[in-house]
Amino acid sequence: SQQGEEDPQALSIQEGENATMNCSYKTSINNLQWYRQNSGRGLVHLILIRSNEREKHSGRLRVTLDTSKKSSSLLITASRAADTASYFCATDVNYGQNFVFGPGTRLSVLP
């Protein structure tokens, strides 16, 4: 399996509900990042959480990091149809400059 893996692979919810996506990784990291990709477009950075942080907020986004379990979660509250996209976690590998992306979670928010 890969350095970063998101779970679930696909998620479908109604507008207004909360969406939770999880990411697991294997090696030690300095930071973990979440990105969003609308269909066939480039990735957009959402949030970065460092290994010494446990939780971070940005607007309707809440990210947690548990380094003992090598896992992170992304919570989107009060979802909107515009949140429909693929969400990827990215982890640096062995404290390096570059990072590895997971396969992503496809989120569909139904109006």
Add this chain to the structure above:
Amino acid sequence: ETGVTQTPRHLVMGMTNKKSLKCEQHLGHNAMYWYKQSAKKPLELMFVYNFKEQTENNSVPSRFSPECPNSSHLFLHLHTLQPEDSALYLCASSQVSGGFGGADTQYFGPGTRLTVL
């Protein structure tokens, strides 16, 4: 998306053609990246350039040839590609701090959708 631009947005080429993808970043960053995104596969890092010097080549076939003439421009030259090379090619840039803070935030272009016939 105006921070990192990519041209062309769509490209169809035959297996014997030679073409180039162009990426330009307007963010003053010192590192640039090429990624390949195929259907149902994770994003794959292809090449990394720091201060115009290639620092990583992730076992990419020689039919892909990168070029970084300056810290703002990155090219990917393509020749004798295979149908399995059809994918979305994404360029990204970042400001590398050089410390031990781990990977920096990367800013992506919109990608070039490549189809090899």
